[in-house]
Amino acid sequence: MTQSAIWSPERTVEIIAAHAHREGPLLPILHDIQGAFGHVPHDAVSIIAGALNLSRAEVHGVISFYHDFHAAPAEGRVIKLCRAEACQARGVEALAAAVEGRIALEPVYCLGLCASGPAAMIDGRLVARLTAERLIQLAEA
Amino acid sequence: MAIRLYVPADTAAVAVGADDVARALAAEARQAGVEILIVRNGSRGAFELETLVEVETALGRIGYGPVYAEDVPGLVAAGLFEGGAHPKRVGRPEDLPFFACQTRLTFVRCGIINPQSLDAYLAHGGGEGLATARALGPAGVIEAVTRSGLRGRGGAGFPSGIKWRTVADAPGPRKYVVCNADEGDSGTFADRLLMEGDPFLMIEGMIIAGLAVGAAKGFIYIRSEYPLAITAMERAIETARAAGWLAADSDPAFDIEVRVGAGAYVCGEETALLESLEGRRGQVRAKPPLPAHKGLFGQPTVINNCLSLAAVPHILAGGAHLYASHGHGRSHGTMPIQLAGDIRNGGLVEVPFGISLGELVDGIGGGTLSGRPVRAVQVGGPLGAFFPRRLFDTPFDYEAFAARGGLIGHGGVVVFSEGIDMAAQARFAMEFCAIESCGKCTPCRIGAVRGVEVIDKIRAGQAREANIAVLTDLCETMKFGSLCALGGFTPYPVMSALTHFPEDFGALAPAPELAGQEA
Numbered sequence: 001m002t003q004s005a006i007w008s009p010e011r012t013v014e015i016i017a018a019h020a021h022r023e024g025p026l027l028p029i030l031h032d033i034q035g036a037f038g039h040v041p042h043d044a045v046s047i048i049a050g051a052l053n054l055s056r057a058e059v060h061g062v063i064s065f066y067h068d069f070h071a072a073p074a075e076g077r078v079i080k081l082c083r084a085e086a087c088q089a090r091g092v093e094a095l096a097a098a099v100e101g102r103i104a105l106e107p108v109y110c111l112g113l114c115a116s117g118p119a120a121m122i123d124g125r126l127v128a129r130l131t132a133e134r135l136i137q138l139a140e141a
Numbered sequence: 142m143a144i145r146l147y148v149p150a151d152t153a154a155v156a157v158g159a160d161d162v163a164r165a166l167a168a169e170a171r172q173a174g175v176e177i178l179i180v181r182n183g184s185r186g187a188f189e190l191e192t193l194v195e196v197e198t199a200l201g202r203i204g205y206g207p208v209y210a211e212d213v214p215g216l217v218a219a220g221l222f223e224g225g226a227h228p229k230r231v232g233r234p235e236d237l238p239f240f241a242c243q244t245r246l247t248f249v250r251c252g253i254i255n256p257q258s259l260d261a262y263l264a265h266g267g268g269e270g271l272a273t274a275r276a277l278g279p280a281g282v283i284e285a286v287t288r289s290g291l292r293g294r295g296g297a298g299f300p301s302g303i304k305w306r307t308v309a310d311a312p313g314p315r316k317y318v319v320c321n322a323d324e325g326d327s328g329t330f331a332d333r334l335l336m337e338g339d340p341f342l343m344i345e346g347m348i349i350a351g352l353a354v355g356a357a358k359g360f361i362y363i364r365s366e367y368p369l370a371i372t373a374m375e376r377a378i379e380t381a382r383a384a385g386w387l388a389a390d391s392d393p394a395f396d397i398e399v400r401v402g403a404g405a406y407v408c409g410e411e412t413a414l415l416e417s418l419e420g421r422r423g424q425v426r427a428k429p430p431l432p433a434h435k436g437l438f439g440q441p442t443v444i445n446n447c448l449s450l451a452a453v454p455h456i457l458a459g460g461a462h463l464y465a466s467h468g469h470g471r472s473h474g475t476m477p478i479q480l481a482g483d484i485r486n487g488g489l490v491e492v493p494f495g496i497s498l499g500e501l502v503d504g505i506g507g508g509t510l511s512g513r514p515v516r517a518v519q520v521g522g523p524l525g526a527f528f529p530r531r532l533f534d535t536p537f538d539y540e541a542f543a544a545r546g547g548l549i550g551h552g553g554v555v556v557f558s559e560g561i562d563m564a565a566q567a568r569f570a571m572e573f574c575a576i577e578s579c580g581k582c583t584p585c586r587i588g589a590v591r592g593v594e595v596i597d598k599i600r601a602g603q604a605r606e607a608n609i610a611v612l613t614d615l616c617e618t619m620k621f622g623s624l625c626a627l628g629g630f631t632p633y634p635v636m637s638a639l640t641h642f643p644e645d646f647g648a649l650a651p652a653p654e655l656a657g658q659e660a
Contacts, residue, residue, distance in 0.1 A: 026420030084327030089482030115487020
């Protein structure tokens with residue numbers, strides 16, 4: 001995954017401008033800000049709110065509603081392990097227990113790899129048929 | 142002439158190393174001095190065979206799978222480029238029992254063609270539905286969709302033709318088509334396979350919907366957990382635009398925009414999805430008004446699942462009557478069913494409605510991957526009921542599943558083998574509802590949290606009978622009092638687990654409905 005840039009108000013304004021013509025532009029803007037800076041900084045909220053004629057509370061409400069948007073940047077690799085039913089049926093809980101303490105995991109509910117689980121998304125890349133060894137190897141690569 | 146090889150670029154293949162396989166094949170061919178052309182097709186849908194490498198020979202396409210990069214030198218040495226013998230050779234994929242028993246209408250091209258080639262799409266029958274739609278006109282299209290018996294493939298099973306007619310008749314300065322590709326149910330991946338394996342079909346289906354109802358703008362809302370599907374759709378839309386399919390002056394005038402979800406399961410619910418598209422929290426709206434009357438930005442909106450829209454081109458090209466002739470009872474046509482979890486032959490199975498659950502799991506699915514006996518099958522995603530083996534004669538059909546206290550949902554079938562704790566699964570269903578609840582209605586927001594607590598008490602053996610009564614009552618309240626299917630259907634997995642597997646909830650003898658008689 002590309003290194004996240006340091007937050008800048010100029011870049012934030014550019015991102016907002018790129019989506020301003022769209023119908024319902026808030027989610028595309030937040031996705032691009034999250035993508036560019038690795039999180040949606042507190043200082044970006046008032047700029048977005050001003051540009052879209054929303055209150056800061058409304059923008060904060062949207063950011064906090066969705067699992068994908070974070071107020072602080074992640075440390076290290078983001079490893080989202082699927083914990084949904086199909087991966088449970090294929091042993092994901094035992095896998096999670098085996099790597100506990102070694103790897104920080106975030107839950108995700110379904111990656112559409114339900115006949116190839118356990119599955120995970122590591123910094124945006126999808127991997128399946130995971131074993132504890134392979135997951136540790138990918139996490140520490 | 143170069144030898145043509147197929148290496149899927151679908152997530153199901155890429156996640157198990159398909160890109161490495163393609164690189165290894167190119168390297169081996171270079172070393173052997175053989176000229177090859179690698180086509181990155183979609184997945185045919187047999188997940189256990191991925192990465193399924195195919196080589197075009199005089200005998201047809203010969204498959205090898207599952208192939209990992211480290212297998213490639215051995216395969217090439219064994220004569221893969223000529224279709225030579227090898228333990229991983231599976232022959233012609235279409236002859237495998239997994240595929241031979243299917244009736245592929247929607248998925249006819251998936252895994253066969255290069256999904257990003259509009260020429261390949263047209264050469265394999267793509268575009269015929271749109272041509273027919275132009276000839277029929279809006280009323281004719283709606284009539285055909287109605288006669289085909291197509292019902293919403295997202296789970297609700299509402300007749301698509303009636304929905305389209307409602308939008309067509311609704312007055313409004315502008316109308317929208319929204320494709321719901323927020324496929325969040327565990328055990329489902331049909332939308333994803335289609336977007337990655339045949340994206341022009343999605344585009345064609347959306348254009349036809351726009352023509353039918355008089356909409357000039359379409360949105361396809363794809364979940365962020367599907368990065369390759371997002372890229373595939375964006376690329377295909379660019380190509381379609383360049384080819385004049387999508388433009389302000391195309392016939393019909395229509396354009397499509399991809400929108401990406403942000404990790405909220407509830408946005409698969411249609412009104413929450415519309416809120417999300419408008420840039421708000423994905424909170425469910427009360428109905429009425431229906432989206433058909435007041436949908437996106439308050440305008441009349443057709444919102445359909447991917448699979449519903451994708452069925453339409455075939456219905457128009459092949460004829461509504463032909464489509465309706467498939468199926469069972471009031472469920473017409475084919476259903477893309479997804480076999481998942483602990484199953485030997487998992488993947489996408491498109492068959493006419495009416496196939497029994499047993500034929501799916503034991504027959505096509507080949508039983509469990511682990512080799513342990515099947516204990517329970519959850520049909521229809523996290524909000525679907527658990528079925529024990531004694532209900533395996535249930536035919537796959539909207540009404541038949543409803544009659545047995547279940548639902549077919551989006552067609553996901555997740556197999557659990559012996560060893561699974563059904564009380565833990567019931568707890569997970571409540572926990573998932575609590576995590577994903579949008580918070581708007583009380584039965585869902587509070588009920589799911591209380592549900593976890595009550596199940597914990599039952600599992601701990603604390604006032605068991607009384608707490609089962611509380612849980613049953615809570616499920617009734619959630620079922621009838623929730624605004625949408627998240628709170629409303631979470632009782633399905635919970636109550637079916639309790640009814641069919643009472644022993645996991647500490648019962649010494651009969652099912653909970655007999656508990657009163659015991660006392």
